[in-house]
Amino acid sequence: MNRPKIFWSTFAAAAIILIITGIIWRQADIKRMADENYLKTGQLIRRDYFENPEEAVAEIKNTVVDGHMHLIDRIRSDSKTIAYVGSSRSSWLLSGFLHKITVVGVHDLNTDGHSTRGNLIAVYAQSISSRAVAFGAIAFLSIMTLAAAFVKRENIPHLFSEPNQPCQRSRRSK
Amino acid sequence: MMVPESKKSRHAGWPRMNLPLVIFVIAIVVRAVFLLAMLFFHEGSSPEVMFPDTTKYIDAADFLFGRNETGEYQLLLVGPGYPVFLGLLMTIFGQSYSIVLMIQIVLSAATAACLAAVARLLYNNRLLAFLTGLIAALSLTSISLAAALLSDTLLLFLFVFSVYLCFRGIQEDRRTLLTVAGLLGGLSILVRSVALFLPPLVIIFAFLAPASWRSPSRRTFINSVLVAAIMILIPLVWAGRNVARHDIFTVAETGPGAARLFLAGKVLHTARERPPHEYRAFRDSLYAATVPNIESGRYKKLHDETRAFIFSTIQKYPGLFLRTYLATVLGNATAISALHNIQLPHLANLFDRFDRNFNPGHKNPLILLLTLIGSVLLIRKNARPTLMLLGIIICFAAASGVTFGQGSRIYFPAQTAWPIMVAASFIFFYDLGGLILRSLTILAKRPAR
Numbered sequence: 001m002n003r004p005k006i007f008w009s010t011f012a013a014a015a016i017i018l019i020i021t022g023i024i025w026r027q028a029d030i031k032r033m034a035d036e037n038y039l040k041t042g043q044l045i046r047r048d049y050f051e052n053p054e055e056a057v058a059e060i061k062n063t064v065v066d067g068h069m070h071l072i073d074r075i076r077s078d079s080k081t082i083a084y085v086g087s088s089r090s091s092w093l094l095s096g097f098l099h100k101i102t103v104v105g106v107h108d109l110n111t112d113g114h115s116t117r118g119n120l121i122a123v124y125a126q127s128i129s130s131r132a133v134a135f136g137a138i139a140f141l142s143i144m145t146l147a148a149a150f151v152k153r154e155n156i157p158h159l160f161s162e163p164n165q166p167c168q169r170s171r172r173s174k
Numbered sequence: 175m176m177v178p179e180s181k182k183s184r185h186a187g188w189p190r191m192n193l194p195l196v197i198f199v200i201a202i203v204v205r206a207v208f209l210l211a212m213l214f215f216h217e218g219s220s221p222e223v224m225f226p227d228t229t230k231y232i233d234a235a236d237f238l239f240g241r242n243e244t245g246e247y248q249l250l251l252v253g254p255g256y257p258v259f260l261g262l263l264m265t266i267f268g269q270s271y272s273i274v275l276m277i278q279i280v281l282s283a284a285t286a287a288c289l290a291a292v293a294r295l296l297y298n299n300r301l302l303a304f305l306t307g308l309i310a311a312l313s314l315t316s317i318s319l320a321a322a323l324l325s326d327t328l329l330l331f332l333f334v335f336s337v338y339l340c341f342r343g344i345q346e347d348r349r350t351l352l353t354v355a356g357l358l359g360g361l362s363i364l365v366r367s368v369a370l371f372l373p374p375l376v377i378i379f380a381f382l383a384p385a386s387w388r389s390p391s392r393r394t395f396i397n398s399v400l401v402a403a404i405m406i407l408i409p410l411v412w413a414g415r416n417v418a419r420h421d422i423f424t425v426a427e428t429g430p431g432a433a434r435l436f437l438a439g440k441v442l443h444t445a446r447e448r449p450p451h452e453y454r455a456f457r458d459s460l461y462a463a464t465v466p467n468i469e470s471g472r473y474k475k476l477h478d479e480t481r482a483f484i485f486s487t488i489q490k491y492p493g494l495f496l497r498t499y500l501a502t503v504l505g506n507a508t509a510i511s512a513l514h515n516i517q518l519p520h521l522a523n524l525f526d527r528f529d530r531n532f533n534p535g536h537k538n539p540l541i542l543l544l545t546l547i548g549s550v551l552l553i554r555k556n557a558r559p560t561l562m563l564l565g566i567i568i569c570f571a572a573a574s575g576v577t578f579g580q581g582s583r584i585y586f587p588a589q590t591a592w593p594i595m596v597a598a599s600f601i602f603f604y605d606l607g608g609l610i611l612r613s614l615t616i617l618a619k620r621p622a623r
Contacts, residue, residue, distance in 0.1 A: 041449045088534065096534020129535060137539040141546060148550040148602060156605040158301050159598060160555060 007150045014146060018139045026092050029131045034075055034085050038102040042124030053109055053119035057082065060103055060123055069099040079108040093132050100126045193300065194287035197307030201283035204311060209275055209321045212517045221271045221323050224516055227252075228323040235261035247468050253426035254412055255365030256325035275321055281331040282320035286310035288334045293594045295341055296559035297552065305597035310589060315582040318513040325365050326586050332362035333369055334590050337566070340376055340401060341559075344394055345387040356401040360408025367426040368587065370409070371569040373402035378565060382558045420473045427477065432577035434480045435460050438487040440578075441498045445491050499575045506574040507588075508539040512581035536581060541596060548595030551602050563591035 036042075045064070050056035061084065065071060069086030076082055083102045087095035103109065106120040153160040212221075222228055230248040234257035237245025249257060260274060267273040290307030294300065310316060319326045336358035343352035359376070362369040380391075380398035409425045416422050424430075439457045448456065467476040488495050510533045515525050529536060545567070552560040570588040577584060 040447055043449070043451060096537075133534070133537070133539060137543055141543050144543070144547045144599075145550050147606060148547050149554070151602075151606065151609070153554070155609045156551070156602055158605055159299065159551060159601045 010146060010150070011143070014142055018142065022093075022135055022139070025131060025135045029092070029098060030072055030085055032131075033098040033100050033126070033128055034073065034083065036100060036126050036128065038083075038100070038104075038124040038126060042100075042102060042126045044122060045125045046123040047121070049118060049120050051118045053105060053107075053121060056119070056121055057103055057109055060101070060121075064123060064125075065101050069101075070095075080105045082109055087130060087132075092130070093136060095130045095132050097127050098130045102126070193294065193303055193307065194291050197290045197304070197311055198283050198287040200308065201286040201311035202279060205279035205282055205317055205320050208317050208514075208517075209279055212321050213272065215518070215520050221275060221321075225322060225324060225513070231256050231260055231323060231325065235264065239265060246471070247473065250416065250420060250422070250424075250473055251427050251431065252325070253364055253367055253428075255361060255363075256328055259328055259365075260323070271323060274323065278327045279320045282316055282327045283311070285327075285331045285334050286316070288338050289590070289593055292334070292338050292341065292590075293597065295338070295345070296563075296594070297556060301601060302594070302597050305600055306593045309593040309596055313589065313593070314514060315511040315586050316589065318511055318517055319583065319586065321517060322513060324583070326583060329362055329366045329369065330587055330589060332358045332365060333372070333587060336362060336372065336405075337590055340379060341562075343401070344380060344383050344397065347393065347397075349397060349400075352397050352401045353404065356404025357408070359401070359405035363405065363409040363425060364412060366587075367409070367424075367429060368570070368573045370425070371573070373405040375562075375565055375569065376402045376405070379562050382562050382565075384556065384558045420477075422474055422477045424477070427473075427480075429573075429576055430477070430480045430484065431464075434464075434483050436577040436579065437495075437499060437502060437575065438484050440502075441487050441491050441495050444498065445494055502578050503571050503575040505537070505578055506582075506585040507542050507571055508537045509580075509582045509585065510536055510538050512536055513583065541592065544596040544599040545592045546595075547602070548598035551598045552595060555598075563594060566591045 046060070048056075065084045065086065069084075069088060070090045071084055071086045072092070073085045074082065075085065081102065081104050083100055085098065085100050088097040088099065089095045102124040104122045104124070109119070109121075222232055230252055233242065233245035234249040234252050234254075235245070236242040237249050238254065238257050239261040245257075263274050263277065264270075286307050289310045290303045293306035294303035297303075316327075316330075336355045339351045339355035339358065343349070343355055355376075359369070359372045362372065377395075377398045380394045383394060413423055413425050416424055435457055439460050440453065443453050443456045464476055464479075467473070467479070510529070515522050518525075532538065549560055549564055552563075567588045567590075570585065570590075574584040574588075
């Protein structure tokens with residue numbers, strides 16, 4: 001195989017590997033946020049008694065969740081707990097942080113329109129640094145390092161040409 | 175004797191000009207505008223109370239020059255370099271900090287110019303040298319530190335000039351240059367003890383010197399050992415003074431103190447699985463435990479306790495300690511400047527909007543990435559000097575791992591080397607863009623079959 005073929009094959013392989021890694025990385029990142037224990041690292045941001053828990057949960061979702069993060073997932077771990085996981089921006093890849101809002105009731109949090117009794121509800125907020133930046137950085141670094149290592153010297157004339165010679169393009173690229 | 179580049183030579187498209195002078199002028203104009211904006215529009219406090227560390231330096235300077243009796247611990251903490259600089263200027267010009275800041279912007283601009291000279295000396299490429307100087311001249315960290323009463327600008331000035339003279343001394347086999355390099359390197363250690371790794375690096379430089387530079391290798395090695403010896407002897411005098419006065423063999427106690435409060439503190443806090451927002455209170459409690467020793471002047475006891483605290487944390491949580499240390503190094507290497515938010519509060523909204531969009535959490539890995547890409551390119555161009563520069567970056571990155579929370583200030587001394595690599599990346603992107611455009615043009619012009 002000649003040099004351009006090796007270069008483009010390596011480049012394509014790297015791109016495919018990075019896309020697959022990115023999908024796996026995103027899922028792992030969201031799971032990492034979802035698994036954070038709100039009792040250990042969460043900050044209590046609200047605690048109130050609500051006559052109508054159904055409306056309360058909807059209001060919390062509108063104000064706290066939708067107002068502060070881009071919702072990715074809603075997790076119902078048990079009948080008394082609802083967790084909302086989201087990112088700081090609409091795209092995970094551009095997000096610096098992941099957020100989780102956990103709504104915990106003393107009684108069941110009925111959100112199916114059949115709530116019958118009042119409930120004491122606490123809301124916990126958690127944030128972690130997203131690993132999207134790290135992924136983006138590794139992806140950019142991999143692609144550019146490959147290019148920096150493989151592009152011919154004569155195609156980088158401003159860096160590799162000798163000081164006494166004018167910058168010359170490679171014969172092939174003219 | 176090797177001459178780095180013929181005076182008559184010129185790179186196509188780059189007319190002959192005094193590169194360091196051009197960079198110096200650009201750098202000084204930018205810094206002067208920043209300083210004026212800070213002094214005229216600052217609605218809050220004056221320069222001496224803008225940053226907590228400034229108070230330490232002023233107290234240490236006053237103690238050293240007999241103006242107070244309370245700065246003994248601060249002097250032990252920060253070392254004598256910057257307090258002497260501050261004290262001398264205040265003795266000459268009175269209590270005017272603006273003069274100190276003006277001198278600092280000259281030193282900072284001279285550093286940018288010297289960096290351009292280092293790039294040209296190592297790689298013999300005018301465009302690379304110009305971009306290196308320009309990056310250093312326009313570095314926001316460098317600009318804001320030049321307008322702050324902090325030791326960083328003086329440290330980088332002494333360090334960069336020492337490295338430059340060291341390279342030239344080895345290249346031209348001139349002992350005078352090497353002696354001056356040794357003196358400046360020794361002084362840089364007195365300014366900040368983080369520069370202590372320079373002496374061993376100088377000996378490594380002798381082995382890595384390109385073949386075209388080398389005077390007889392034995393002579394180069396002897397020269398580098400002499401330079402390293404000068405660099406060590408100067409701070410050794412101060413360490414001797416600390417032994418006599420406090421029974422502590424140290425140049426400055428900042429490093430271990432920071433390692434106790436920040437690194438070891440963070441490890442313990444993480445090990446106890448406490449919420450991240452409680453870390454500050456935990457760190458303050460660690461500091462409060464040291465106050466009785468500081469106030470009663472039991473510095474030796476504090477020194478021993480600090481080391482024992484760090485080592486016991488390492489022994490108890492070795493894996494967590496290493497992980498926290500590496501995360502701190504990475505955090506510092508990707509931290510972006512934050513000092514300008516304090517210096518120019520009337521532009522805080524603008525900076526904040528920019529940071530929220532481009533630097534989430536005041537972190538951005540772009541410079542680190544460009545440094546790594548640039549290092550690959552420069553290794554292809556000339557491996558030995560690139561390894562020297564990487565050595566400097568790695569040492570400063572490693573030293574930065576003991577503390578965090580000060581933005582890009584901690585990793586700032588690595589600016590001795592990274593602008594050269596970032597400049598190489600910029601040139602590469604420019605040429606790569608041209609290559610892609612040319613390839614696309616050729617493809618577009620190819621007749622369809």
